[in-house]
Amino acid sequence: MTRFQLEIRVVPRPGLLDPEGKAIQSGLLSLDYPDVQEVRVGKLLLIELVADSPKGAMDMATSMCERLLANPVTEDFQIQILEENENSE
Amino acid sequence: MTRFQLEIRVVPRPGLLDPEGKAIQSGLLSLDYPDVQEVRVGKLLLIELVADSPKGAMDMATSMCERLLANPVTEDFQIQILEENENSE
Incomplete structure (x- = not known):
């Protein structure tokens, strides 16, 4: 088995309202x-x-995004493998 | 003036407790x-x-992170310029 470090970016779809982003923008304006x-504000998940295999890691991450990590109606996700280490166990 | 698209990644410092990450991990376990x-869960800001100039954009973003976007005690941030467009105005 290999240990993978993945980065998953979950961002609101373009054109959809992003209240958190608007709040930050108005905070920046007042500063x-x-x-x-x-x-626009998204989530960054480091997993x-x-x-x-790399394919196994990507498939698992895609399934996790679809089932829990991203909202399929309002968010898009991108998965990237940052690091891969052979595990001696 | 030039229009810049920046990506800012705000992540909890290594070693610090990340309750949101733990909650997601236990959700994944039960799935x-x-x-x-x-x-580990961080924020992704698309600004x-x-x-x-690029330097002007980076300086502005650094100052925004220090003053509002990141918690200086618990979080680290990284800024990256994604795109740069000459503005005809």
Whole structure:
């Protein structure tokens, strides 16, 4: 088995309302950053898991996103393998 | 002035407790993903702003992180310029 470090980016779909982003933008405006034109907020998930292959790790992560990590109606996700270490166990 | 798209990653410092990550990990366990060994959760901020140079954009983003976007005690941040468009205005 190999240990993988994955990064999953979950971001609101373009065009959808992003209340957290709007709140941050208005906070930045009141701190005097008028040059900020848009803020969108997503989640960054750093996950360590063991799998037998890169494909196995990607498939597991995709399934986790579809079932728990991302909202299929409002969010998109991207998965990237950051690191891969042979496990001697 | 140039319009920049920046990505800011705000992640909990290594070694610090990350309750949201633990909650997601236990959710994944109960959905039968026992191979997940660690989950850490950060924020991903996608920001559009205008500045006169890449350095100006990076400086503005650093200052925003220090003042509002990241918790200086518990979080680290990384800023990256994704795109840069000349503005004809």
